[in-house]
Amino acid sequence: MPMLDTLRSASRRRFLTDTARAAGGCVLAGSALAYLARDARALPADAIRPPGALDEDAFLSACIRCGLCMRGCPYDTLKLAELGIDGAATGTPYFTARDVPCEMCEDIPCVAACPTGALDASLEDIDDAQMGVAVLVDQENCLNFLGLRCDVCYRVCPVIDEAITLKASHNSRSGHHATFAPTVHAEHCTGCGKCEHSCVLPEAAIKVLPVRLARAETADHYRRGWEEKDARGAPLVEGVIDLPDRLPGPGTDNLVAPGGFEPAFRLDGAGQ
Amino acid sequence: MSARTHSPAGAEARETKGWLSAHRYLLLRRASQLFFLALFLSGPWFGLWITQGTLAGSLTLNILPLTDPFVAAQSLVAGHWPELTALIGAGIVLAAYALLGGRSYCAWVCPINPVTDGAFWLHKRLGLPKGWQPRRGTRLWLLGAALVVSGLTGTIAWEAVNPVTMLHRGLIFGMGFVWALVLLIFVFDLVVARRGWCGHLCPVGAFYGLVGTKSVLRVSAPARAACDDCMDCYHVCPENQVISPALKGKPGTSPLVLSPDCTNCGRCIDVCAMDVFKFTLGSTTP
Ligand code: SF4
Numbered sequence: 166m167p168m169l170d171t172l173r174s175a176s177r178r179r180f181l182t183d184t185a186r187a188a189g190g191c192v193l194a195g196s197a198l199a200y201l202a203r204d205a206r207a208l209p210a211d212a213i214r215p216p217g218a219l220d221e222d223a224f225l226s227a228c229i230r231c232g233l234c235m236r237g238c239p240y241d242t243l244k245l246a247e248l249g250i251d252g253a254a255t256g257t258p259y260f261t262a263r264d265v266p267c268e269m270c271e272d273i274p275c276v277a278a279c280p281t282g283a284l285d286a287s288l289e290d291i292d293d294a295q296m297g298v299a300v301l302v303d304q305e306n307c308l309n310f311l312g313l314r315c316d317v318c319y320r321v322c323p324v325i326d327e328a329i330t331l332k333a334s335h336n337s338r339s340g341h342h343a344t345f346a347p348t349v350h351a352e353h354c355t356g357c358g359k360c361e362h363s364c365v366l367p368e369a370a371i372k373v374l375p376v377r378l379a380r381a382e383t384a385d386h387y388r389r390g391w392e393e394k395d396a397r398g399a400p401l402v403e404g405v406i407d408l409p410d411r412l413p414g415p416g417t418d419n420l421v422a423p424g425g426f427e428p429a430f431r432l433d434g435a436g437q
Numbered sequence: 438m439s440a441r442t443h444s445p446a447g448a449e450a451r452e453t454k455g456w457l458s459a460h461r462y463l464l465l466r467r468a469s470q471l472f473f474l475a476l477f478l479s480g481p482w483f484g485l486w487i488t489q490g491t492l493a494g495s496l497t498l499n500i501l502p503l504t505d506p507f508v509a510a511q512s513l514v515a516g517h518w519p520e521l522t523a524l525i526g527a528g529i530v531l532a533a534y535a536l537l538g539g540r541s542y543c544a545w546v547c548p549i550n551p552v553t554d555g556a557f558w559l560h561k562r563l564g565l566p567k568g569w570q571p572r573r574g575t576r577l578w579l580l581g582a583a584l585v586v587s588g589l590t591g592t593i594a595w596e597a598v599n600p601v602t603m604l605h606r607g608l609i610f611g612m613g614f615v616w617a618l619v620l621l622i623f624v625f626d627l628v629v630a631r632r633g634w635c636g637h638l639c640p641v642g643a644f645y646g647l648v649g650t651k652s653v654l655r656v657s658a659p660a661r662a663a664c665d666d667c668m669d670c671y672h673v674c675p676e677n678q679v680i681s682p683a684l685k686g687k688p689g690t691s692p693l694v695l696s697p698d699c700t701n702c703g704r705c706i707d708v709c710a711m712d713v714f715k716f717t718l719g720s721t722t723p
């Protein structure tokens with residue numbers, strides 16, 4: 166039946182072209198979608214994820230953008246990113262520390278509200294949260310670095326004296342004062358943003374950054390000999406002769422050459 | 438064919454049944470759409486917390502979790518195994534739509550439906566041409582593409598563009614530029630492709646369609662012998678390819694609308710002056 170055959174081949178051809186067209190369209194649409202979905206991974210530096218959030222890649226596979234965490238937050242800290250306005254993936258929760266920081270609720274209601282595990286329910290102690298890490302980004306304008314006693318970021322820290330300490334050192338400008346440098350200890354910093362929120366400068370000198378931006382990674386081949394020596398309680402290499410250290414400064418024999426140098430200032434009556 | 442073919446669809450039903458019964462399911466449907474919005478909005482607007490969250494995931498009366506199963510499926514494909522709460526929520530939604538007809542979601546819940554219905558209404562009023570009509574199956578291809586892209590990028594890919602959840606979230610949490618996306622769909626349906634979005638492209642609708650393949654709640658045409666070929670049901674049905682097998686089937690074939698594309702909107706029941714259609718339970722009895 167040639168008539169039927171032509172019909173059949175015509176319909177088969179139509180089927181094939183239709184399928185090819187649909188498949189082609191899907192590859193196009195899929196590529197556009199993939200571009201948009203991947204683009205959504207570019208989380209701006211000042212957008213901090215809620216406590217317990219999985220790392221950004223895992224978070225985007227887990228968060229269904231329901232907003233329940235935001236509803237759970239009693240301080241209106243969290244926001245959902247709006248299309249075309251906020252940089253974070255549309256509908257995902259984040260906060261801007263400078264506007265409203267996280268108050269580190271003891272019962273962590275945002276995590277309890279999350280149905281998917283995008284905020285990891287295994288976070289039980291809010292002190293273990295790592296939303297980000299505070300970094301004193303501008304030493305040139307930080308009032309404490311200028312020698313004043315502002316101390317605000319230090320005072321407001323919920324993990325005061327662990328996450329942030331004041332490190333005293335000689336104030337070389339005045340010559341007879343100390344500077345108290347706010348110093349963040351990343352291991353204890355939760356990234357709550359209270360410090361950034363409270364910084365008295367018009368633009369905060371201390372800022373919470375996502376961990377990926379705030380932290381360096383030690384190279385595997387670099388070993389901290391002094392730590393290993395302490396742990397071992399003895400030198401790492403046997404039979405090394407320990408020569409006396411030739412430190413500069415008053416009270417040593419090393420105020421002048423060879424090998425020493427003159428200190429930049431002298432305290433009257435000290436040493437010698 | 439009778440002369441009535443040329444009068445607006447449903448005019449005859451309005452005369453014989455009265456305006457109210459000729460719009461019964463349409464009114465119920467709009468009420469249902471408003472009801473589901475009100476559930477989510479009463480909290481943020483009036484402090485009356487009934488349902489928190491969005492259509493993607495919600496918690497009702499602090500006890501009932503619901504999750505959009507298509508979003509959950511993409512999350513699974515992207516490599517995340519959700520917590521039990523989300524899985525239970527997705528299970529409940531799946532079970533409900535498997536019984537009630539998957540695309541009941543489209544007709545009775547989805548916030549985009551009034552937009553595309555509005556575009557269709559205007560399209561008819563302006564007498565515009567059909568425009569581009571991609572195959573109805575295109576949405577299944579898009580559904581597949583959304584899942585593949587989720588797997589490849591490790592993200593819940595469709596949520597990057599999904600106008601359904603975006604509009605819903607926008608109404609509850611803040612719009613951003615979502616209005617532009619919604620306008621785009623309206624204009625697309627109006628001038629580019631009649632019934633283009635919901636009828637041909639939306640993978641969410643396609644997903645729910647698959648969920649409802651074995652639905653218990655269905656439209657049936659038990660009185661199909663009384664059909665006088667006015668074609669009104671074909672004019673109002675958003676998926677009118679589903680009607681013929683039930684309405685024009687040979688004697689002995691099922692009068693049930695069996696296609697998963699049927700949205701259970703009940704508009705065909707409304708506009709039929711001969712009362713050919715009705716909702717039925719059970720997938721075998723007429
Ligand atoms: S810990 Fe408390 S304040 Fe911080 S985001 Fe969660 S709910 Fe909000």
Ligand code: SF4
Nearest residue numbers: 228229231232234279
């Ligand atoms: S509750 Fe969880 S899934 Fe929902 S928006 Fe928040 S992080 Fe995402």
Ligand code: SF4
Nearest residue numbers: 322354355357358360
């Ligand atoms: S972000 Fe600032 S306030 Fe919060 S824990 Fe870290 S140092 Fe303290």
Ligand code: SF4
Nearest residue numbers: 543547549635639642
């Ligand atoms: S097809 Fe998609 S947009 Fe249309 S009503 Fe259904 S879910 Fe909503």
Ligand code: SF4
Nearest residue numbers: 674699700702703705
């Ligand atoms: S067959 Fe009837 S109920 Fe189904 S989509 Fe069409 S008009 Fe709606």
